Amino acid sequence: MIRSVRPSDTPTLLSVACATGLFEPADASALLGGVLDALHADELGPGHAAQFWAPNDESAPAGWVYYAPDAHADGVWNLWWIGVRPEDHGRGGGDSLLDAVEATVMAEAGRVLVIETSALPPLARARAFYAKRGYVECGRVPDFYSVGDDKIIFAKRMGPPTPID
Secondary structure, three states, X not given: OEEEOOHXXXXXXHHHHHHOOOOOHHHHHHHHHHHHHHHHXXXXXXXXXXXXXXXXXXXXXXXXXXXXXXXXXXXXXXXXXXXXXXXXXXXXXXXXXXXXXXXXXXXXXXXXXXXXXXOOHXXXXXXXXXXXXXXXXXXXXXXXXXXXXXEEEEEEEOOOOOOXX
């Protein structure tokens, strides 16, 4: 099940982010919680969206995604966060969330979806997931997040091929 997030979902979504092992509670609250608060206050502009995935209608959120159009590029969207509780990996949550994002981007005539991630070993599974879904590594910024932690940029064209494809 996929649906848009509500303010009352924020504590559960932050716990999902912490369960991934990528965030400590204070960091999740400051970074992701701040984004969710701004989203619910309508402070982020058109197109910003967060959705959650639950294994079934009665389940609590087990994964969520936040994405938005890039204000500096025509038809380009950014996927800022996608995560699923480790105990729910392999149940289709990541695919369902990414399907929902891609459907929105295409419905809005988006041309490209960009995903940035870390090169650290804990994100190897995420990088493999993006590649399996047709995203191409198109850039790397050495030592971006910290020394030894490169930023890896993935992108995928949305919609019909363009003349340069």
